[in-house]
Amino acid sequence: MTVISESDRLPKIWLDNLEVLIADGVDEAAAVAYAKKQLDSYPPAIGGIEYIPLSDPEGADVLMLTNAACELRRHLGLGPVIISAAERVHLVGFADFVHHFGLADSLAHAGHVYLPERARYMSRRRWLAFLSHEIAHLSGHLSAEVVLRATEEGNCGATLKYRRSGMKHAGEGGDVGFIGLDEAVTEIAALQIRSLANRMSPSLGGMSLGGEDRITGYFGQVILVEQLAIQLADVGVAGWSDRVAVIRALLADYFSGSDVFLETLAEAAPAVHEFLHTLGDSEIDGEKAYALSRVLLI
Numbered sequence: 001m002t003v004i005s006e007s008d009r010l011p012k013i014w015l016d017n018l019e020v021l022i023a024d025g026v027d028e029a030a031a032v033a034y035a036k037k038q039l040d041s042y043p044p045a046i047g048g049i050e051y052i053p054l055s056d057p058e059g060a061d062v063l064m065l066t067n068a069a070c071e072l073r074r075h076l077g078l079g080p081v082i083i084s085a086a087e088r089v090h091l092v093g094f095a096d097f098v099h100h101f102g103l104a105d106s107l108a109h110a111g112h113v114y115l116p117e118r119a120r121y122m123s124r125r126r127w128l129a130f131l132s133h134e135i136a137h138l139s140g141h142l143s144a145e146v147v148l149r150a151t152e153e154g155n156c157g158a159t160l161k162y163r164r165s166g167m168k169h170a171g172e173g174g175d176v177g178f179i180g181l182d183e184a185v186t187e188i189a190a191l192q193i194r195s196l197a198n199r200m201s202p203s204l205g206g207m208s209l210g211g212e213d214r215i216t217g218y219f220g221q222v223i224l225v226e227q228l229a230i231q232l233a234d235v236g237v238a239g240w241s242d243r244v245a246v247i248r249a250l251l252a253d254y255f256s257g258s259d260v261f262l263e264t265l266a267e268a269a270p271a272v273h274e275f276l277h278t279l280g281d282s283e284i285d286g287e288k289a290y291a292l293s294r295v296l297l298i
């Protein structure tokens with residue numbers, strides 16, 4: 001199997017990093033041409049769904065929050081992302097949404113955001129909370145591998161597998177770790193995106209960013225991460241002077257694909273690292289995370 005990992009031979013429009021694995025028997029030049037063609041644009045949204053177009057004000061919200069996400073990335077020394085509302089943010093009717101995505105509130109997958117139509121009838125604050133969360137997912141680091149094999153007909157076939165999405169890491173056997181941590185950091189990023197959007201755009205008026213409105217989902221997971229940040233800074237691990245420094249390191253990992261936080265945690269508190277590895281995004285996981293946040297972790 002040949003490995004091409006330098007991304008400059010391939011476009012980097014929606015993935016931060018792509019490794020191409022070429023099985024024996026596949027011509028390398030043909031494989032690269034194939035991968036280039038496949039990845040030259042965003043993958044299309046899931047087929048077989050009748051999407052509901054966003055209204056102009058909804059499209060403006062996507063643009064405003066995307067600009068804020070770019071600003072947050074800029075604070076972390078990273079380049080901008082481009083999120084086109086028309087191409088990447090989709091409203092889905094009730095039946096189609098349940099059929100394809102179950103009872104999820106909203107989700108981001110393969111460079112696209114899917115929101116149930118009911119989201120547009122929620123309060124403005126809730127709508128922006130949903131949207132900022134999903135835009136945070138899309139702005140985070142995304143890396144994948146594509147394996148190219150010769151098909152029986154002698155053509156080139158490809159399978160794409162995600163390796164890293166935000167804080168989520170795919171393991172060797174295909175199992176995915178740090179799912180709950182990824183959602184917690186997404187919430188923290190979304191909060192900062194809304195806060196920046198509020199400062200950058202007066203049209204966000206009416207959205208409170210204080211008190212109980214701060215976190216809008218994955219409460220247990222977020223509280224555990226916040227508590228961890230406080231305790232890591234208290235002990236002075238990795239020279240982190242305060243909670244903000246730890247959160248900044250986490251956000252840098254989330255957006256750039258680095259692993260400073262998790263590597264530091266693995267050394268400072270291996271049991272907590274292991275807990276986060278298996279922590280999921282369900283409510284039961286949230287309760288477990290909350291219970292752990294009540295004890296001394298470091």
Ligand SMILES: [Zn+2]
Binds near residue numbers: 137
């Ligand atoms: Zn999420």
